[in-house]
Amino acid sequence: MSSEFRVIGKPQPKMDGFEKVTGRANFASDFSLPGMLHLKILRSPYPHARIVSVDASKALALPGVKAVFTAKDIAANPRWNPFYPILTDVARFVGDDIAVVAAVDEETATEALALIKVDYQQLPFVLDPEEALKPSAPKLYPEGNLFGGHPAVVSRGDVAKGFAEADLVYEARYKTPILQHASNEGRVAIAQWEGGRLTIWDSTQAPFEVQKAVAKALKIPQSKVHVMCEFMGGGFGDKSSPGRQSVVAAIVARKLGRPVRIELDREENYLGGLHRYATVIDLKYGVKKDGTLTAIQAKVVADGGAYAVYGYAALGVLQIPMDVYRCPNMKGEGYTVNTNNPATGPMRCVGHPQGTFAQEVHMDVIAQKLGMDPVELRLKNYARLEDGDQFNKIPYSSNGMEECIKRGAETFQWKAKMQQAAAQTGPVKKGYGIAVHACNHGSMMPGMPLSGALRINADGTVNVFTGATELGCGQKTTMAMIAAEELGVLLENVFVTAADTDTTTDTGSTSGSRQTITGGTGVKMAAADAKNQLLDVAAAELKVDKKDLSIRDSMVYVAGSDKGVPLDQIAAKMPGGVISGRGYMKVPPNYFSHGFAAQFAEVEVDTRNGHVKVLKIVAAHDLGRVINPLSAENQIEGGVIQGMAYGLTEEQIYDKATGICVNPNHLNYKLPTIKDAPEIVSIMVESVDKYGPYGAKGIGEPPYSPPAPAIANAIYNAIGVRFTELPITNRAILMGLKAAKG
């Protein structure tokens, strides 16, 4: 870290840590308003059924029940999302939202659910996305099950020519399951109308998207919708777009003229939230003997479920084979398919974890077939700075892949370990694997907003107002550090308000590893704007030239003198009592930054019970300039642990005969605990970037994708069995070992 900085680059504990660990932080679900009603959703027991009629008379007769609404009652409201009804008159998965009950407490609302009589006309259903593509399959929508009516196709060069030039062509199929974000805090919304205006306390990564969606659904101006999310217990993408519960709460609150609260319980979150979409990925790669890739062909079938909130699901997966390695010839076909599985969306990226698992295992097999070190195969093929981002067809703004691979391998002692691995006896086998990852972070589509605001108070202290949500990753602290650095004030004098549509400005959803770049740039711009105004005040007050002034550690210095004037003395003279700083821009085209990563896994496989113990992960990440090393390390560690569970245990399982989820809870879904966590060594590669503030890049998603393939490759290294389907459970290991024995 360069010594030119006074605040950034120095580890800082999270500003809101104390409140959270002492239980004092008020999350959305902690709010209680006078006269508040509680909502519960009646969920479909069938994966596919038409609602013929709903008889709520018995429910309404239950003391404490105030109302029951169905799709019919809210039909006057336009759809807030083109693919996703608020309540539905056709159930498309087990758990789909049929009706909402409002009652004086949650218990009464829950009791009322059982009293609602629904006449369902059951319809044939389909759970398998490949089955769903067949002409004979039951259709979820009149236009058919293939989202958009045709596959997404991406290509460059000529794959036929590429395969012809190859010495080795290897083809395989990979599968990934339906996953659950399993945030500590589930989906919750409290809606209150007051003064003709709606306030929503939400748990959302995108307060401004909720504001817009609700305004649209209720046909009211955005100025009359106030959304807040000060504290949040995790999102991982599930809350990166507006949720049904926020809209239904707003509608019911307006209809009944009382505040309402809706909180999905754990099972409902498993059923009714978004999900990581399952995929079937067919890869066919051509290579020369020296390892040079000549052709990449990929076909992705993505299970979009009943409501594919992000329509380009399959395309997100294709980005990985398209982008990570340089290869002149590439062709990809992506099918996003509606099925009677639950709604889908992003989860720690849109598609990259699925694509990375498939490709990095595929590359490992190719290395093995060529008799080449897997590290060398990656070094040979990774897309260089000069190659640029193949998928988005733009230059890289920085590229630290080589340093990630090399420093990671050195720290991991890759070469030494690969030699050891040869000779193992006993039932517990050690193995070593590598996976790399590259992706465009920030997902900064041209036209997206990028902004920040701050205020200098009369005592020289600072309030930062960022549209970023504090998901628990340290966003507030990062913004405070950027503001303190840019203004020259002490960090302890900076307070951050986040994710409040009244106080803060839209800087995009807090997802896509985006906010250090978008929100951070906005805060930096706002700080520069405020500082400029403050220096005008200081220049007038001290009767010196503005250009001779500087601010550091909350003191104002005149060039040539080392005696500073305390900032509060200057701030007391500000016109208007405060100075407001603002910064905003629309993201220009090609404003992408890129993250790069190489992770190395060391595992122990117990061949007697199939248990895989991950001993160590070395995670080398190029994240540009590091703003807060402590939270960056936290992000890497969190991503690695969650990514490990993606590899080994997590899966939401649906009964094929009924479409019912059989494990909608943390225990049976098999979330990892801290006892499962391996030793994690984080390596931060600071390839100072062209776009982010001070050269920073995102680190939200990258740590998640590599562990699963690195572990799968390490398992192969340990026991000589390839796994192409996730999760690699104990049972899968035992079955694999049995199959290998023949």
Added chain:
Amino acid sequence: MSSEFRVIGKPQPKMDGFEKVTGRANFASDFSLPGMLHLKILRSPYPHARIVSVDASKALALPGVKAVFTAKDIAANPRWNPFYPILTDVARFVGDDIAVVAAVDEETATEALALIKVDYQQLPFVLDPEEALKPSAPKLYPEGNLFGGHPAVVSRGDVAKGFAEADLVYEARYKTPILQHASNEGRVAIAQWEGGRLTIWDSTQAPFEVQKAVAKALKIPQSKVHVMCEFMGGGFGDKSSPGRQSVVAAIVARKLGRPVRIELDREENYLGGLHRYATVIDLKYGVKKDGTLTAIQAKVVADGGAYAVYGYAALGVLQIPMDVYRCPNMKGEGYTVNTNNPATGPMRCVGHPQGTFAQEVHMDVIAQKLGMDPVELRLKNYARLEDGDQFNKIPYSSNGMEECIKRGAETFQWKAKMQQAAAQTGPVKKGYGIAVHACNHGSMMPGMPLSGALRINADGTVNVFTGATELGCGQKTTMAMIAAEELGVLLENVFVTAADTDTTTDTGSTSGSRQTITGGTGVKMAAADAKNQLLDVAAAELKVDKKDLSIRDSMVYVAGSDKGVPLDQIAAKMPGGVISGRGYMKVPPNYFSHGFAAQFAEVEVDTRNGHVKVLKIVAAHDLGRVINPLSAENQIEGGVIQGMAYGLTEEQIYDKATGICVNPNHLNYKLPTIKDAPEIVSIMVESVDKYGPYGAKGIGEPPYSPPAPAIANAIYNAIGVRFTELPITNRAILMGLKAAKG
């Protein structure tokens, strides 16, 4: 109203009216937070006593009581106001704050008060401000009872010379009582610490002053104090400075780590709030036979009570004799005196109602003695535009006094009525009186902040953020109208957030008839700033010159075409998703505007029971450009009714032997009801002003001062008895009639 405007000048109902009349608005006292404790203050039963010791052991033993704190426990906190302790170790009036109890509910806290044993050392006390000035009087402070150590003296010319030139010199003494603001909503504060930051839901006219005071008292940065007051049930000056309850709530919440709530009950508001200070006013005026004033001499003794929060109490009274009439020779002496009466401060102005009562009765006597029409006497002497503001020694920015007097007299049919008055028989006598009033509104001391902020949303709707508090006078609607006018958007698309230190900017306390001028100017500046940015977007989007663009009714027009582009289409293209507009300035010297008023009263006096019925008030007010005629009329009507009660019934009475207030409730204090309201005819004189937005001036305080003297003069006109002391109760009328009979 000029047709150049599309929004302002057209009557608009209050934007928050519906929520208030339907009981849906959440005032500070409506908030309830999880784990919230309730505070009650132990109040002194003695007017003057030293606290020798406090034994809270029995109170602490009561189940549900969490803490008892005295001045000692919070001594580490510096005084937030130089004249006003948070809790005191010397009680200086009956009701002074000795200790605070925190308990799980208000009932328990109240019960605990009785269990606290205080050992008081009673001290001699003084209630009469003139007595308090004597050397032998008990001293409230070591430095003596005269606030500041010497009287305030104001003068111009040579009064001795003026009296020598006079044909008539008239001298008299006037007295006004201690009054209570009697806001519907009393003093209340809820304090919560979260994330290392303090949030206060307060009922305050000055959220930024509360923020500063609390930050100072608790030694924390302003960035960590968030004060909100979205709805408010009246202030009238009682809440124009930070209250003890806000600071004590913040301290206790921090000490106990839980949210706390304190709400003074009605009796506590009568005892523990601020009060209109009683005055003794000696006036001696010299006039020539033609009515020309030659000398004015005034002495004011103002009862500052135990804590004179506004030290310049007596000076505020002197402003009236100094300022309303032109007179070359003037001398005033003002004594602000501490007594063992309750704390004092502004109430619908600082001193003008007291001074106006005295002077306008004094002028009426002079007219009578000269045999001159009281209207003519005022017209002869009122300070003209060219005379300027004598008190502040600055030019008038506009002056509609003559129009007020003439239009008021004509509407009232003054001349015809004065002739009728001569011949009355029967026990019920009619009478007619006039009083005029002039004062500098906005009290915009140089250096005060003046600011506003707003935001244009992506759908073209607007949020205005004003530091002004909505006291119930329509401030929000006024700000919305100014923003809509300036931006060219439809009023229905504008929403206003008020008095929130996070969202809004400091634009001074909402008092002193200030906010239409200060807050309104700030909003106008912010709107102009935002519009300028929006036109940049529109120019780029429509590919035309910015100077050819105009906006009206939420449509953008290109010069030469009458086909507009809907604003939301342009707004959707804004960089950063939103546009923030800001405006702020420090008030420059001489940035005062002036209000003028003439009110005419018609009364009926029943000589059998002394009852005075006010039949009609014609209230002519110069308020500059009228932004919202409906709320301006409401302001005039409200002021007239409250001012009438100041004349006839309201008085907070203290027992001389014990210092105890004997009527601390609405019934015995004798607040007026709607049945007491006379017919009120409002006349608005629009002398377009130099400073306020579109030429607007303030109308908060002016309507209050004239009714009492106009009514007193009308009573004299009816029954021939002069009253020089307020209130003129039924009993006073009967005593006066008896004394007149001899």
